[in-house]
Amino acid sequence: MSSPVIVLSSDNIRGTILEKILSRSGFDVLWSKSYYEAEDVLDKNAPLVLIFDAKGLRAKEAGLLKKLRINLPGTVIIALVEVDTMPISEAEVSPRELWLPEPFDPELIVSKVKEIVSSQPVERASDTKPGKDTLTTSLKQFLKLD
């Protein structure tokens, strides 16, 4: 199993745990501590799943989630939220979004990622269109690894 998952988390422990547990489950994972750091990659290659860790998110940063929804229409966003402190109301949650409230449950997150990935149609090589590649394919092409 190999699917592109991007984790956005400013928390070292949670980011490291997600990176490790998802890698062990066979996913290609890229953990980024900030949106700015991941911006270029996200712009060029929309991941299948984006894990957005909202722990410690300040009100002015809440706009990020809205921005991500607009910029990544084909990506399923898993938002890890502290419902009481999340500066976005639950009513605003998009249908292609999954809110997982605290406590932080890495195994549940992995199972949700697996569900999302397995529910995606299998992409044949001939179906791959230029500019609409998966993150892995694009990166491999860019890096001339194939």
Next chain:
Amino acid sequence: MIEEHEKRLNLLKGRLENLKEETATEGSKDLQTDMAVEASQKPIVATEKELGQEADRPSGPVGIDIGTTHIAVAQNQRNHINLVKQLNAFFTIPQSNFTRKILKQNEVTFFEQDGLFYIIGYSAEGFANMFAANTRRPMERGLLSANEPYAVKVINAIIHTLIQKPKNFGETICFGVPGAYIDGTGSVVYHESVIKRVLSSLGYTPMAINEGLAVVMSELADEAFTGIGISMGGGMCNVCLSYISVPVVTFSIQKAGDYIDAMAGISVGESATKMKLMKERGLDLLKEPKGRITLALHIFYEELIFNLVECLHNVLSSTDRIPKISGPVPVVLSGGTAIPRGVKEKFESALKNVRLPVEISSVRIAEDPLHATAKGALIKAMSEGE
């Protein structure tokens, strides 16, 4: 505008270069991890550094435990973990040409400083006995001693008796460091930085590991490195709650074996050294104490364990860092203070008085309590080194 674009492009290129390297090394990283897990199953063969024995020149990753009483170096061998240790102590005698000649003839390790010979390691013990005095330690309560001006030089010299420069420049060496104190003073940052410098100057790439996590790495491979590792040494107890080898919560208390010896000694009017000797002669915490010395040791052992469990409860209960863990996790106790019979049972009993936010499956003593930290540091060096 163009500058901004170029800056962003360079950022992206840099990131993709990193990804390329990661992809290329992915296979070898997996192999490294497999080898590390395999190494964690191997038994430890420990020896004390002998007079005149040449220091090793490692050809692979190294684990090193720089403890208050000993420094131990672990290396992976085909069927076992090879561990060599040296006493982390020194003794000074006045400088003279005659003494220098004698020391050299007898292959005693020493260096000269301010008109004194600094005799280091196990040799120091022999000299201290000869002069009916105590050895001095470059470390105190798990950290570099603030009271010994040449502590760094002594530690540097002791490490040199155990390892030379590595065969491959930049070889990974992982060393144990204490967690932040919850009940004392002292800077872990200074200690860690100084040790890093010492190891770097020898040609290694140093990485630090929390001592509690090292216990987890040594003992909990079968539990996917998830559980609580506790190192109960001479100067301090180090605790780590690890989830898949990520140190989620770490802390230390500056109470351990030395505290038991000192307090029990004060209570019955005996020296701490005598209490230590009594403790090491086979103290059994499961038997009713006979005499006031054993009674004092029992009391302060129980107090230490109670205090440790209480701190564990307070720290774990006050953090929101702990992930949801699907099953109960084990606790592993290691270090010299965990050796006496009954420590496990006393710990289990103390655990019954608190309600931890994680369920505990079992309490056990490390397979080789004295050397688990060095072994764990080696596992870390093998799995995460360059």
